[in-house]
Structures are given as C-alpha cells and as structure tokens.
Amino acid sequence: MLRLLFLGMLGQFSRIVLERLLAANTAVIANIGVDGRGDPAPLQLLPPQPPVGSLPILNPYQQPSIIQLGWQAQIPVWQVGDVQAEAVAASWQAPRPDVGIVACFSQKIPQQLLDLPRHGWLNLHPSLLPHFRGPEPLFWTFRAGVQQTGVTLHWLDAGLDTGAIALQKELTLPLGIDGLEAERQTAVLCAQLLIDGLDQLANGRLPRIPQPPGGSYHSFPTAADFEIPTSWPARRTFHFMRGTSHWQRPYTILLSDGEKIVAKTAVAYSEKGEEEAVVARGQAIQFSSGVLWVTG
Numbered sequence: 001m002l003r004l005l006f007l008g009m010l011g012q013f014s015r016i017v018l019e020r021l022l023a024a025n026t027a028v029i030a031n032i033g034v035d036g037r038g039d040p041a042p043l044q045l046l047p048p049q050p051p052v053g054s055l056p057i058l059n060p061y062q063q064p065s066i067i068q069l070g071w072q073a074q075i076p077v078w079q080v081g082d083v084q085a086e087a088v089a090a091s092w093q094a095p096r097p098d099v100g101i102v103a104c105f106s107q108k109i110p111q112q113l114l115d116l117p118r119h120g121w122l123n124l125h126p127s128l129l130p131h132f133r134g135p136e137p138l139f140w141t142f143r144a145g146v147q148q149t150g151v152t153l154h155w156l157d158a159g160l161d162t163g164a165i166a167l168q169k170e171l172t173l174p175l176g177i178d179g180l181e182a183e184r185q186t187a188v189l190c191a192q193l194l195i196d197g198l199d200q201l202a203n204g205r206l207p208r209i210p211q212p213p214g215g216s217y218h219s220f221p222t223a224a225d226f227e228i229p230t231s232w233p234a235r236r237t238f239h240f241m242r243g244t245s246h247w248q249r250p251y252t253i254l255l256s257d258g259e260k261i262v263a264k265t266a267v268a269y270s271e272k273g274e275e276e277a278v279v280a281r282g283q284a285i286q287f288s289s290g291v292l293w294v295t296g
Helices: 012-024 066-072 086-091 137-143 179-202 234-243
Strands: 003-008 028-035 043-045 077-080 099-103 121-125 148-155 165-172 227-229 251-254 260-263 265-270 283-286 291-295
Touching: 003 012, 012 028, 012 066, 012 099, 012 179, 028 066, 066 077, 077 086, 099 179, 121 179, 137 179, 137 234, 148 179, 165 179, 179 234, 227 234, 234 265, 234 291, 260 283, 260 291
Parallel strands: 003 028, 003 099, 028 077, 099 121, 227 251
Antiparallel strands: 043 077, 121 148, 148 165, 251 260, 265 291, 283 291
8 A cells, every 4th residue: 555644734624634534544644744833843743641540531532633633543743843844854754655645734845855755746726726726725716706616636846736637526616605614525525536546546547637728826815805896796795705704804895986894794695686685684785786795
C-alpha cells in the first residue's frame, strides 16, 4: 500500500478527508502535518497521558481534529510552524512517503518537500480548476453567485493551484446553502475523489491533464469583498450572504443613491418584487432584479 504524508488544518475539511481516508483502509499514513504558527522547527504532538489511577474515558473526543485522528490511528502527528524550514523535510525523510496529500493547508509547499515523496503531491481543491484558484475558493464561488461547481484532485507544482488535473467531480450548491454545509459536502466529495485517485495511482494510471488556459485566482478576502452593490440581482446576494455567513463579518450594501446599509444576515428574497414579497422579518432592499430582506 502507498505510504502517505498528509498535510491539513484543524477545520472540518481536513478532518472529513482524513476520516474517510482512514476508514477506507486504502493506504498507510506515514505522517500527519498540522498547519500551525510559532517555532519554525516541527514539533511532534503526543497524546496527553491520563493521571495515574484515573478511570478510562470511553469517548474522549466529541469531534476529533486530525490531531486526535492521528493519535487514535497511532500515526505520528507534527505541528508545522514553517513548512519552509529545512528541519521539516529532514524529519519526514525516514518514513519514505510514496505520495503527499494536501487537504486544506495555508502554507505553500517548498520544492524540498515537493521532491520528498516518490510519486509527488496531490492537492484537494473545492472548485473546478482552473476556476477559483487560491486559498478560499468557496468564498469566491458564493460571491460570484455560482451554484454549478465541483471539486478537483490535482498534482502540486511550484505554482498556486496550477498543477495538472488528476480527477474532477461536479457538484451543485443549493441556493442559499450554509457555507459550512457546503464545505462539508465538498470535503466528502474530495475524500471519495482522493480514494479513487490513490487506487488509480497504485495501479499506475492516475491522469496528469494540464489545466486549460484561463481560469481565475483570488487571494484571501478583505473587508471590501463583503461590500455588495444593489446592481447585483437579489438572488445572487442572497446566495452570497447565506454561503459566507459563518465568516461573521458585516456586509455593506451600497445603494444607488450613495447610501450604505450594514447587514448581518440575509433572511429571504423575492424575484418578483416587494409587492409579491414572502413574509419575512428584516429590512427590504431593492436590487437590480428582486428584493432582499436582511437583518442588521
């Protein structure tokens, strides 16, 4: 079986992918690296030891992170302060990983790590590349009002989400879906794509398809990216606000007369107009097409 070097973070995306990977019994995990800040040297994270004489805890982790999942599976877990540090690559030489896996990691993988696994690295990206490259693809998917999207398993190269495509799967985001639920759905789909891809890699037939020209890249959102002009349709605004509400950032709605409305959540929308409005609490705002109800 392939020996994997897995890099992830403490959120649900990395956790779901690792859970499904371990449950599938398709691979042996060589090491798990957890994105972290602090000392640039890698720090091995060891499970806490219970006090002597204490009773065993039958269910110690209600929602385990990749750290607890690694401990439970007896896989070495490392906190990575700076993935560029030479000590990181040195500490992962001994397990001789066959392939590296990235499932949500905020640091760019340096060349010395790209060269470490004999088969290279695979990255899971919650968009259909080459569209929405960058660190927060779901945010930009919602901001663009896109519902027909998908996930990509691609090979890592020196660029940012520019490596050859291995596998892709389409996904439809329901209008107004909660962003965390969208993340969960993309993580589940990515996990299955990864398991299928590893099976193909073990048999020497995982594709390397160059990305087509075009596409887009977006960096981390700023406060200006939570500003919404009323030239948007109400439907798009509703989808964006519902899909990014877990960011817990205020939305500034820019009215045509120069006034601004600060909103917290989108309650409902109507494409027909205020005269045929659904019953909703909150303030009604006219957009280029339709009306949106928000609360502040």
